[in-house]
Amino acid sequence: xxxxxxxxxxxxxxxxxxxxxxxxxxxxxxxxxxxxxxxxxxxxxxxxxxxxxxxxxxxxxxxxxxxxxxxxxxxxxxxxxxxxxxxxxxxxxxxxxxxxxxxxxxxxxxxxxxxxxxxxxxxxxxxxxxxxxxxxxxxxxxxxxxxxxxxxxxxxxxxxxxxxxxxxxxxxxxxxxxxxxxxxxxxxxxxxxxxxxxxxxxxxxxxxxxxxxxxxxxxxxxxxxxxxxxxxxxxxxxxxxxxxxxxxxxxxxxxxxxxxxxxxxxxxxxx
Numbered sequence: 001x002x003x004x005x006x007x008x009x010x011x012x013x014x015x016x017x018x019x020x021x022x023x024x025x026x027x028x029x030x031x032x033x034x035x036x037x038x039x040x041x042x043x044x045x046x047x048x049x050x051x052x053x054x055x056x057x058x059x060x061x062x063x064x065x066x067x068x069x070x071x072x073x074x075x076x077x078x079x080x081x082x083x084x085x086x087x088x089x090x091x092x093x094x095x096x097x098x099x100x101x102x103x104x105x106x107x108x109x110x111x112x113x114x115x116x117x118x119x120x121x122x123x124x125x126x127x128x129x130x131x132x133x134x135x136x137x138x139x140x141x142x143x144x145x146x147x148x149x150x151x152x153x154x155x156x157x158x159x160x161x162x163x164x165x166x167x168x169x170x171x172x173x174x175x176x177x178x179x180x181x182x183x184x185x186x187x188x189x190x191x192x193x194x195x196x197x198x199x200x201x202x203x204x205x206x207x208x209x210x211x212x213x214x215x216x217x218x219x220x221x222x223x224x225x226x227x228x229x230x231x232x233x234x235x236x237x238x239x240x241x242x243x244x245x246x247x248x249x250x251x252x253x254x255x256x257x258x259x260x261x262x263x264x265x266x267x268x269x270x271x
Contacts, residue, residue, distance in 0.1 A: 010045050010086040012118065012140045012184040018045070018217070019206040025218025027208055028226065031057050031074045035223060036081030044085050046208075048120065048220060049075040051090040051150070056224040063149045068095045068106055075114035088142050089116040093150040096121050096130055103130035107139050118184070122148035124174025128181040135182030143178035143186035145171055146212065160211070162191045175199045187220065188212040190237070211237035 007014055018025050027046035030036040031053045039047055053074050054066035068091075075089040089110050096103035107119045118140035121127055131141050146161045155161070162168040171191065178186050185206040188196050193213025200207045200216055209216030221238065224230040228243040258264035 015206050027220035029222045033077045033081040036078040040082040040085050046086045049089040051092045064093045066092045072113050079115040088118045091121045100130040100133045104133050107134045125177045131181040140184050143183040147190035
């Protein structure tokens with residue numbers, strides 16, 4: 001029997017055991033109670049309350065506008081829907097970059113006000129002090145390297161990161177630093193698959209890939225992409241498992257038609 005089926009409650013230690021046994025970790029984003037409940041009941045290992053809520057829930061072009069208060073709202077909603085999976089919450093842009101004291105205060109607010117199990121933040125050596133301080137306070141931290149969307153204006157593009165040796169070397173070093181600072185896992189986003197393999201093999205903590213190939217210890221996708229709700233986003237790394245956009249549109253059009261033609265409600269649907 002796989003470790004996955006034996007798990008009653010996923011913890012950071014569970015992810016470490018899955019890596020040690022060579023069992024892949026499944027991770028998906030969620031932002032509300034209803035979807036979180038469905039994903040948890042389906043058996044997902046980790047839910048990420050991502051700052052991607054800025055894009056898929058609020059309609060912004062980047063992740064930068066979402067606030068700490070908004071992340072707390074989404075995270076609280078998600079936590080009320082889960083029993084089994086580990087819930088990780090993104091620290092949004094501006095809530096941790098300025099100094100480690102502010103980073104710790106932001107992390108504490110999320111943990112106290114949402115019931116979350118861990119936080120995630122972007123960056124390498126430059127945020128190591130903040131990670132160490134948050135971990136020392138007893139809060140688990142997931143790292144995030146490669147394409148870090150909160151730094152999109154610095155990059156200027158959403159293209160693959162760390163293709164050049166200089167940037168690849170920095171990513172290798174940053175991954176080591178994150179592990180030493182106390183991260184229990186790290187996301188690797190949109191980097192070459194062989195670099196992700198190398199980092200995954202060198203680290204003792206799990207790696208979670210998105211656009212980083214098949215060799216990471218786990219994978220994460222944004223729920224709106226996986227379910228085919230967001231039809232404009234079609235990168236190479238995305239596999240769409242459902243076509244919800246067409247299904248929802250079709251259902252609502254049928255509802256509209258039934259209402260207009262007095263087909264809904266019928267005699268069985270009234271009191």
